Amino acid sequence: MRALRWAPVLGLFASGGAWAGGHFDVDDAGTLAPGRCQYEAWLSRSPGDASAADNNLHLGPACRVGPVELGFNIDRFALRGERAALLLGPQLKWTFLGDDPQARWSAALSVTLGVDAVHGGRAGGQFVVPVTWALSQRLQVHANLGADWSTGDSERSVRKGLALEWALGDALSLIAERNRASGLWASRLGARINLTPTTSVDLGFMRLGPERLRTLTLGLNREFSRH
Template sequence: MQNPTRLFASFVRSLPAAQGRRLRRNLLFVSLTLSLIAVLSIISKANAAGGAYTVDDAGINAPGECNIDAWYQNGRHGSSSSVVSQDCTLKGLPNVQLGAAVQHDRDDGDSETRLSPQFKAQIFSREDLGLELALAGSTHFAFNRAHAFDGVDLNLPFTYQPFETLRLNLNAGWTHAYDDGEQNHRWAWGTGVEYDLARSLTLIAERYGQQGGEQAWQAGPRLHVGERIDVDLVVGRNLTGERDQWLTTGATLRF
């Protein structure tokens, strides 16, 4: 039987040079992220979270709990995004989750960093019916622009859980963005499904878009490493324009 390390090395060498570089960068990001989380996990307990997925669920952290999400997305044509996000629910505000995300994008030699304060407030929750409804919003600020304000998003996430292993998510929202100096207002929507195939594995798929704007899908497995760490491996594709494809790797920590 061949050594698994040699088999993997042979597989990487067989890929086109660009794909091989993207795979190595994603694996390096996962390794560094898991190393950091392994240290923090001694005092933490992790569950599923939104992570790199665009379609949100209506759940929030329990009072006094926080989560950290980190992911790296590598596009087919050399673009990339790195994101670190943290959200917490304070004991004094048990129905509101507050947080912020920092995102760094690179494309064709240009780069941009954004800070996005965000919130999610639970409006309705009936565990016996498997129904949850929330209001979520975020504001975006660009660090390296003369015009720092970059836009705002509002969203109504709705989650229905007909079975213990199945969750259906529906999003309806509105986005205001500055695109190359032009202000755009668009309605946004998204649908997602999460299925717990096993105790350590959840399969996730989503389809989302904006009125007159981006249309895309993403899907992949979410690996539950014990009860403390979740790891996402996500593939996605834009359904408009050049139909770009991407690979995303990420991890979630809750404490």
């Protein structure tokens, strides 16, 4: 049961360094434009599930530096009855194909490292190849393939996922995704509400694993110029 208790922590670790990724598990292949920065923050809770993560907090600032997007993730994971984990580490993302907002196909490489500052400095990480297919200006398909290295035992597991993003207009997008991380499948439905062209709010509902553990998420994303 302990492995299942920590599965949400491992599955959520290192997700979402990209602007369009937000709190969602399946990342897109885009990066910030030159001269732009962003921050994203979110809070997740699992009400009513004694074996689930009680609450997760994330803060992830990032900036475009030359050809890559460089960020730093701060993640706090708290499970009921256990000491909270605090993961700190950098994230680097490079869009090597289709680095243009109008590109039909785009692909990237994303590498994330994290050290648990609470449990003896145990390290973990993630490597993912995100691919985005723009079917139209309103409809996109995102696919991810990669691996996670869990903190503590450095056990490697495959990460893969598929997501559909549908923009109903300039103010609202709907996102549905299916993702596998740390040996467990998760399904998520969510919405992104654009308050301004550079500020958005995320709402998400996820079910994880064979016990269908529930997680609700509220996120905030903001992009700005670093000059």
